[in-house]
Amino acid sequence: xxxxxxxxxxxxxxxxxxxxxxxxxxxxxxxxxxxxxxxxxxxxxxxxxxxxxxxxxxxxxxxxxxxxxxxxxxxxxxxxxxxxxxxxxxxxxxxxxxxxxxxxxxxxxxxxxxxxxxxxxxxxxxxxxxxxxxxxxxxxxxxxxxxxxxxxxxxxxxxxxxxxxxxxxxxxxxxxxxxxxxxxxxxxxxxxxxxxxxxxxxxxxxxxxxxxxxxxxxxxxxxxxxxxxxxxxxxxxxxxxxxxxxxxxxxxxxxxxxxxxx
Amino acid sequence: xxxxxxxxxxxxxxxxxxxxxxxxxxxxxxxxxxxxxxxxxxxxxxxxxxxxxxxxxxxxxxxxxxxxxxxxxxxxxxxxxxxxxxxxxxxxxxxxxxxxxxxxxxxxxxxxxxxxxxxxxxxxxxxxxxxxxxxxxxxxxxxxxxxxxxxxxxxxxxxxxxxxxxxxxxxxxxxxxxxxxxxxxxxxxxxxxxxxxxxxxxxxxxxxxxxxxxxxxxxxxxxxxxxxxxxxxxxxxxxxxxxxxxxxxxxxxxxxxxxxxx
Numbered sequence: 211x212x213x214x215x216x217x218x219x220x221x222x223x224x225x226x227x228x229x230x231x232x233x234x235x236x237x238x239x240x241x242x243x244x245x246x247x248x249x250x251x252x253x254x255x256x257x258x259x260x261x262x263x264x265x266x267x268x269x270x271x272x273x274x275x276x277x278x279x280x281x282x283x284x285x286x287x288x289x290x291x292x293x294x295x296x297x298x299x300x301x302x303x304x305x306x307x308x309x310x311x312x313x314x315x316x317x318x319x320x321x322x323x324x325x326x327x328x329x330x331x332x333x334x335x336x337x338x339x340x341x342x343x344x345x346x347x348x349x350x351x352x353x354x355x356x357x358x359x360x361x362x363x364x365x366x367x368x369x370x371x372x373x374x375x376x377x378x379x380x381x382x383x384x385x386x387x388x389x390x391x392x393x394x395x396x397x398x399x400x401x402x403x404x405x406x407x408x409x410x411x412x413x414x415x416x417x418x419x420x421x422x423x424x425x426x427x428x429x430x431x432x433x434x435x436x437x438x439x440x441x442x443x444x445x446x447x448x449x450x451x452x453x454x455x456x457x458x459x460x461x462x463x464x465x466x467x468x469x470x471x472x
Numbered sequence: 473x474x475x476x477x478x479x480x481x482x483x484x485x486x487x488x489x490x491x492x493x494x495x496x497x498x499x500x501x502x503x504x505x506x507x508x509x510x511x512x513x514x515x516x517x518x519x520x521x522x523x524x525x526x527x528x529x530x531x532x533x534x535x536x537x538x539x540x541x542x543x544x545x546x547x548x549x550x551x552x553x554x555x556x557x558x559x560x561x562x563x564x565x566x567x568x569x570x571x572x573x574x575x576x577x578x579x580x581x582x583x584x585x586x587x588x589x590x591x592x593x594x595x596x597x598x599x600x601x602x603x604x605x606x607x608x609x610x611x612x613x614x615x616x617x618x619x620x621x622x623x624x625x626x627x628x629x630x631x632x633x634x635x636x637x638x639x640x641x642x643x644x645x646x647x648x649x650x651x652x653x654x655x656x657x658x659x660x661x662x663x664x665x666x667x668x669x670x671x672x673x674x675x676x677x678x679x680x681x682x683x684x685x686x687x688x689x690x691x692x693x694x695x696x697x698x699x700x701x702x703x704x705x706x707x708x709x710x711x712x713x714x715x716x717x718x719x720x721x722x723x724x725x726x727x728x729x730x731x732x733x734x
Contacts, residue, residue, distance in 0.1 A: 217637060229491055313582055314635040319575040336579075347637045373576040375479060375609045 211292045213299045217306050217348055223298070224350055232257040235351035237342060240264040241281040241396035242290050244472040245386045249355040250294045252383055261349050262291050263300040269312050270337030276458075281399050300349065307344055316340045320369050322362045326440055326449050327460065338363055339370050346376060354378050359385040359393050361447070361462045384470045385461070391417050391469065397457050405454045412436055412459075416450045417466045419443075473554045475561045479568050479610055485560070486612055494519040497613035499604060502526040503543045503658035504552050506734040507648045511617040512556045514645055523611050524553050525562040531574050532599030538720075543661050562611065569606055578602045582631050584624045588702055588711050589722065600625055601632050608638060616640050621647040621655050623709070623724045646732045647723070653679050653731065655723050667716045674698055674721075678712045679728045681705075 214220045227233065234253030238246050246262075253260050264287060271277035284301075291299050316339040322328065323335050346354070356364045364382040371380055385393045390410035392398065401409055412431055419427050421443050428441045431452060439451035439458070451460045463469065476482045489495065496515030500508055508524075515522050526549060533539035546563075553561050578601040584590065585597050608616070618626045626644040633642055647655045652672035654660065663671055674693055681689050683705050690703045699715035713722045725731065 221637075221639075308635075310631060310635055313580055314632060315579040315581070317577045317579055319577070344636055369572060370576060373570075373572055374606055375483075377483075 211288075211296055211299065213288065213301055215301055215303070215306075217302060220298070220300055220348060227259065231259060232353060233259045233261060233349070233351040235345065235349050235354045236260070236262045237345050237354065237356070238262060238264055238287075239266045239280065239396065240287050241283050241399065242287045243394040243396060243398075245357050245359060245394040247290065247294065248386050248470075248472075249357060249383050250291070250296060252381065253353065253355050254295055256381075257353055259298070260294075260296045261298045261300055261351065262296045263302075263345055263349065265300075265302055265307060265341070265345070267307075267337060267341040268304060269308070269315075269340055270334050272331045272334050279400070281396055283399075300345075307341065312340075314340060316343055316370065318366050318369055318373075320366055322365050325362075325444065326442075326451065327362050330439055330451065335363065335366055339366060342367055343370065343374070346371075346378060351378055353381065355381045355383055357385060358382050359395070359461065361449075384468075385463065386470050386472045389471055390414065391466075391471075392459075393461050394472070395459060397459060400457050401454065405457065408434065408436065409454050409457075409459060412452055412454070413461065416441065416448070416452075416461060417463065417469075419448050419450075424448075473550075473558055473561065475550065475563055477563055477565070477568075479564060482560070482562055482610060489521065493521060494615060495521045495523060495611070495613040497607065497611050497616040498522070498524045499607050499616065499618070500524060500526055500549075501528045501542065501658065502549050503545050503661065504549045505656040505658060505660075507619050507621060507656040509552065509556065510648050510732075510734075511619060511645050512553070512558060514643065515615065515617050516557055518643075519615055521560070522556075522558045523560045523562055523613065524558045525564075525607055525611065527562075527564055527569060527603070527607070529569070529599060529603040530566060531570070531577075531602055532596050534593045534595055541662070543658055545661075562607075569603065574602075576602060578605055578632065580628050580631055580635075582628055584627050587624075587706065588704075588713065589624050592701055592713065597625070597628055601628060604629055605632065605636070608633075608640060613640055615643065617643045617645055619647060620644050621657070621723065623711075646730075647725070648732050648734045651733055652676065653728075653733075654721075656734070657721060659719050659721060662719050663716065667719065670696065670698065671716050671719075671721060674714055674716070675723065678703065678710070678714075678723060679725065679731075681710050681712075686710075 234257030236249045315336045368380050392410050392413040431438050437453035441450045447464050449462045496519030498511045577598045630642050649655050654672050654675040690700050693700050701713035703712045709726050711724045
């Protein structure tokens, strides 16, 4: 496994890879967990070369505190990537990805861009799409893997790929959950033990939601001291964002019977 | 020469062209004139394959009337392209380029994005950058040629190429002028004979501008019934936009001694 820190370094490797070779990209912000692991494993099965990018993208954090506190576990991440058979870890500095500062932005006008996370985190999806476009153009993968946990993000990336005619297959891979049903997330590591227990209980309540009991469940969550940013059915899918202490946790699912546990 | 009308048709040709082959793109809105001719000739000298795109991009017209009245000279354009040794003319319908409607937009935060044309044509450069990005991703050229007449556009495209790490060399080719000094423009064909004479006189006055006489020349233009949107020195370059009747004409130059006449 090779760790690449500059765009130029990757580009000179990329020119040695024939166009016919499949390259799977798993774009992450590090702090890898079982959700990422599943993405990498699927990429491994479907491609000759696997690239994992680790880049905490300042442009997608509407809250600078959230950016500053974003967990970093570099040594563990590299060890996991190595164990999973990743070929290249692309780990650039911010100045590599934003050589001119943050002067470009991809905006998307899409039903999923302005609700839920799009509404509550202004600029978030523009920041995501911009960095994903940069990574796509740098890495030039044939396949890219994103988790269904960030469903809105996946759908917007798919719209971007279609709208800009990128020759990249986007796979939306199932959310991976702990036995409690709580989806794996880098932010879980910031929960205290008490908060973790509360998050698990909240997750179970959320996953019992249907159109009829949605308001009732929301009430029960608030009763437990949990801030509910939204808990809502949209296009046959339940979307939730809650805040436990200062930790914000999102989830979404269509049918709890089909959840993937690890 | 082959005329291509769909993205899919070009994509299937593109896969047969090796990565090592240079492809020069001249992106136009049709109504080809000597300015385009110079771009195509330079592209011809520097590439194995030449693609000229002809696409009147609705997204870059802030004024729907301007879009509706944009001149179209398809038969002449194809004849010229053929004569100049163009290999492919890419001439898609609007629905090919905007399959999801106009839902994506590339915004650029750049000193040249918010002055002159950027200020007076809100949304214009976002529309330009978006369609150029689409064309770049579809055509996948190694080189692309733009005219210095649209200096702000060139610089913003260069910023986009750098910011998104596109492997495309952008050439900014000198403005081509009539003997009068008036730059060739598709919009010139909409001038009446009287308007044309006035435009030529205005161009000569504009090209006499320096920092000292700028306001004086502006006054003289207005005296002749010409609307002056701006006439201003910026970064050592004179930028102008005037309106003769309903026809808006732009120009820019550093040094009139180095102008290219045809």
